[in-house]
Amino acid sequence: MSRRPDDSIERLLRTVPGRRTPRQLAARLAADIPDGWFVNIGIGKPTVITDVVDPKREIVFHSENGIIGVGRFAEDSTQDDDLINAGKEPVTIVSGAAFVHHSDSFALIRGGHLDLAVMGAFQVAENGDFANWNIPGTKIPAIGGAMDLAIGAKRVWIMMDLFDPDGASKLCERCSYPLTARGVVTQVYTDLAIFEVSATGFIVNELVEGLSLEELQRHVPVKIRLEDCP
Amino acid sequence: MHGIFGVQTPMIEKQVTSLAEAVVGIRSGATVLVGGFGNAGSPIELLEALLETDVRELTIVANNAGSGNRGLASLLREGRVRKIICSYPRSNGSIWFERRYLAKEVELEVVPQGTLSERIRAAGAGIGGFFTTTGVGTDLATGKETQMIEGREYLLEMPLFGDVALIKAQRADRWGNLVYHAAGRNFGPTMAAAAGLTVAQVSEIVPLGSIDPETVVTPGILVDRVIKITVAKT
Numbered sequence A: 001m002s003r004r005p006d007d008s009i010e011r012l013l014r015t016v017p018g019r020r021t022p023r024q025l026a027a028r029l030a031a032d033i034p035d036g037w038f039v040n041i042g043i044g045k046p047t048v049i050t051d052v053v054d055p056k057r058e059i060v061f062h063s064e065n066g067i068i069g070v071g072r073f074a075e076d077s078t079q080d081d082d083l084i085n086a087g088k089e090p091v092t093i094v095s096g097a098a099f100v101h102h103s104d105s106f107a108l109i110r111g112g113h114l115d116l117a118v119m120g121a122f123q124v125a126e127n128g129d130f131a132n133w134n135i136p137g138t139k140i141p142a143i144g145g146a147m148d149l150a151i152g153a154k155r156v157w158i159m160m161d162l163f164d165p166d167g168a169s170k171l172c173e174r175c176s177y178p179l180t181a182r183g184v185v186t187q188v189y190t191d192l193a194i195f196e197v198s199a200t201g202f203i204v205n206e207l208v209e210g211l212s213l214e215e216l217q218r219h220v221p222v223k224i225r226l227e228d229c230p
Numbered sequence B: 001m002h003g004i005f006g007v008q009t010p011m012i013e014k015q016v017t018s019l020a021e022a023v024v025g026i027r028s029g030a031t032v033l034v035g036g037f038g039n040a041g042s043p044i045e046l047l048e049a050l051l052e053t054d055v056r057e058l059t060i061v062a063n064n065a066g067s068g069n070r071g072l073a074s075l076l077r078e079g080r081v082r083k084i085i086c087s088y089p090r091s092n093g094s095i096w097f098e099r100r101y102l103a104k105e106v107e108l109e110v111v112p113q114g115t116l117s118e119r120i121r122a123a124g125a126g127i128g129g130f131f132t133t134t135g136v137g138t139d140l141a142t143g144k145e146t147q148m149i150e151g152r153e154y155l156l157e158m159p160l161f162g163d164v165a166l167i168k169a170q171r172a173d174r175w176g177n178l179v180y181h182a183a184g185r186n187f188g189p190t191m192a193a194a195a196g197l198t199v200a201q202v203s204e205i206v207p208l209g210s211i212d213p214e215t216v217v218t219p220g221i222l223v224d225r226v227i228k229i230t231v232a233k234t
Helices: A007-015 A022-031 A045-052 A102-110 A146-152 A213-219 B044-051 B072-077 B095-102 B113-125 B188-192
Strands: A038-041 A060-063 A067-073 A091-099 A116-119 A123-125 A156-160 A185-190 A193-198 A201-207 B031-034 B058-061 B081-086 B107-110 B130-132 B146-149 B152-157 B162-168 B195-202 B225-228
Touching (some): A038 A045, A045 A067, A045 A116, A045 A156, A060 A091, A102 A146, A102 B113, A116 A146, A201 A213, B044 B072, B072 B081, B113 B130, B162 B188
Parallel strands (some): A038 A116, B031 B058, B058 B081, B162 B195, B195 B225
Antiparallel strands (some): A067 A091, A193 A201, B146 B152
C-alpha cells in the first residue's frame, strides 16, 4: 500500500532549518492559547502540549476521560494507573483540577463549554472539513472522542505534520478519507507552517525559517496564500 | 433480622467474597458493559473471572478493545467475544483484538465516545433515544433518522442496555455505594445504571455509614454486587 516517499519532500523536510519538532510545535501552539481558556487535548501529537506549557499560565486542559486540569506528564515516581490522558499516557493534575465521569465529560464537550479542541488529523480540507478516524483498508477504524469534540468545542485547531509518512500533503482541497466533521477547523499547526482556514481557503499565518511560500506551494496541492483575498 | 444464633445478619448485603460468586448468572450471548478507559478503571479481575466460566459469544461494550494479555484482551484471546461496541479499538498493544478482527472472528461497531456514553446513560435513565450533532455529515450518519432543531441538523441515537455491567471503583460499603479514584471513574457511574446486573470490584470495603454521603458517586441502588480485590495479580 505505501509508496516510496517523494524524494523532493524528503529533501525539503531534511533541509528546512526551522522545521519544528513536535515539542516545539506544541509550545508554538500553546503560545496562541489565551489564559482562561478551557482546552481539550486530543490523542496523538497534541498530548505533549500539556507538558510544554509554562506552569505559571492558567490554561485549563480537559481530557475526555474525565479530567479538568491536566498537568505535565507523570514521572515514574508519581505514576497512577487511574490518572492518564486521552492517549493513555500517565499524567499529573494541577491545583484546582476536577474529575467527572464520562457522561458529564462529554456533556461539557457537546454542550459548547470548551473554548478549544486540539486534535491530530490525516487530512484537512480548505473548507474546514477534516478526517482523523479511518483510512479505509489500512487501519482499524477508531473514533474516540473526535466527532463529539469536533462539533462541540467552540474552536477546532489541528496539530499535525504537514506531510504524511508517504510524503502526501495532509492539506487538501477536499478530504478523500471518511470525515470526522464538516467545516469546523479554523487553524492548522504543522511542522512547516501555520495556516488559518478562511472562507476563501488556506491563509499562511507563519512559515518556519528557511521556507518560502513558493517552495511550500510546490508541494501542497491546494492553493495557499499569504492574505485573504477580497 | 436475627439469625438462628441471635447474630444480626444484614438485610442488604451486596458484598460477595469470591470472584466466582461475583460473576455467577452471566450467560453466553450476554451484552456486557465494561468500565474503563485503557487500563484506568478497568475491572480486570472480573473480566478474567469470566474465563473460569463457560460463557461465550459475548457482546462487549467498552471504550477500548483491550490491550496486552489481561482483562478484556484475555477474553478475546480465548475466543469468548462475538462483538465489540467501542469508540477506540486501535490502542497500543491491542494485539488480540487486532488478530480476531482481521481474522473476522470478532465483529466491530465503532461509536463516537460521547455518543457511546450517552446511549448507555439513556438506557439507565429511561430515555428512549436522543438527538446529537455528533456524526452529522459523516459515514456514521448513514441510515440514521435526522431532525432539524433550531437550525442545526441532529442524528437520532438509541439507548444501549447491558445484561451486565462490570466496573471498578476504589471503595464500597455493603449497600453498594461507590467512590472512585481519579480518572478511573470514567464509564462506571453511567454503566452501573444501564444493566440488569451491576458488579463492582473495589480495593476497599468499609463499614456502612463511613462513606460521607456528600462524596458517594454511584449510590448503591445501582449496584448489585461488590467484591474486594485484595492484591492485584501481576
